[in-house]
């Protein structure tokens with residue numbers, strides 16, 4: 337039998353409900369691949385190729401892993417109605433008051449100044465870019481003192497020694513892996529003073545994704561600030577995760593009470609880092625801040641302006657979509673509107689709330705499956721799980737959560753649901769943690785779970 341024509345095959349692919357939204361050039365490409373891969377079964381090979389093309393597109397997924405900041409799933413969750421997708425034009429560089437050209441720094445940076453109490457603010461594409469920019473603009477070709485315990489790799493190849501080298505600054509290693517005292521910094525500053533690369537920055541880097549425990553000693557921001565002041569050397573703190581305020585005012589209830597979050601203990605916060613005397617604090621937009629991917633520098637106005645004026649700043653400036661999403665995140669902090677801060681909403685969901693959702697999902701799944709097989713042992717049950725913040729933050733810290741478990745490894749099958757559901761499998765079970773799932777998606781979980789347990793049941 338001759339294989340069908342590319343045209344007729346593409347036409348028939350377009351008839352599949354799951355593929356009908358793919359533009360024709362992609363369907364044609366899938367048809368060609370299908371015919372080339374398996375001329376005798378071109379129809380099914382083309383279907384597989386089209387499904388593969390579709391699965392490579394960026395699309396919404398349901399995160400049932402319990403990892404709140406999942407690096408592979410876009411890190412911080414954004415509100416579903418993110419205006420990124422609806423706004424066509426905006427006044428990112430237009431001053432509505434005067435009708436003249438404006439600055440993209442006005443809005444978001446004003447909000448951040450108010451929230452953090454900083455004099456100066458600059459927003460760039462991500463935290464890695466912010467660190468690089470601060471090194472190039474402030475340390476220039478001078479020395480940068482960093483503790484040997486903080487020469488970190490963040491992931492994706494971001495290594496502090498390499499970033500330092502790329503920026504043109506010179507790394508001055510201080511102390512040891514497990515213990516670094518303020519005297520070590522002092523000696524390094526004195527020693528380098530007479531060299532051709534005197535220390536121009538004291539850099540403190542948060543050990544975001546690992547922990548050194550045991551016989552350890554770390555120099556505080558206060559100590560570094562005192563040393564920096566006596567030598568006129570700025571202290572820059574790369575705190576990474578962007579917890580805005582250790583007192584968590586946005587979580588306060590009507591009587592001002594804030595929930596205890598033990599997993600956040602010892603996490604450096606922006607406000608407190610500045611109050612302790614850091615000249616600049618640097619952090620990500622999409623870790624504990626819970627906004628879009630961005631890098632934020634806050635602190636001394638003269639140093640921030642030096643960063644803003646550096647040629648590299650133009651290369652790492654954020655687009656209006658990012659600024660708009662970040663503005664919405666910051667406004668939500670000011671309104672204390674957890675619905676618009678999904679990370680904090682998820683992180684503070686009560687176990688009772690999660691258990692209720694789990695029980696109703698389990699009931700619906702078991703009822704549906706029982707109708708098919710006459711009801712033997714329950715197929716789904718409520719499971720106690722552990723959520724983690726993730727995204728390279730808070731290593732070793734997990735907190736209790738509730739999910740739904742079913743027998744067998746159904747992870748690949750759930751991933752093929754529409755929208756894809758990302759779950760975890762261990763010891764022959766599949767678990768879906770509900771903390772990271774929007775309650776509005778619970779019904780989708782039910783139908784996907786039923787389909788994975790009893791594939792022969794008609795789909796609702």
Ligand SMILES: *Cc1c(COP(=O)(O)O)cnc(C)c1O
Pocket residue numbers: 462463464465467490494541542543544545574575576577619620621630631728
């Ligand atoms: C995560 C992190 C970075 C990198 O942040 P991105 O926003 O991913 O570029 C840099 N420094 C520290 C300390 C971090 O935790």
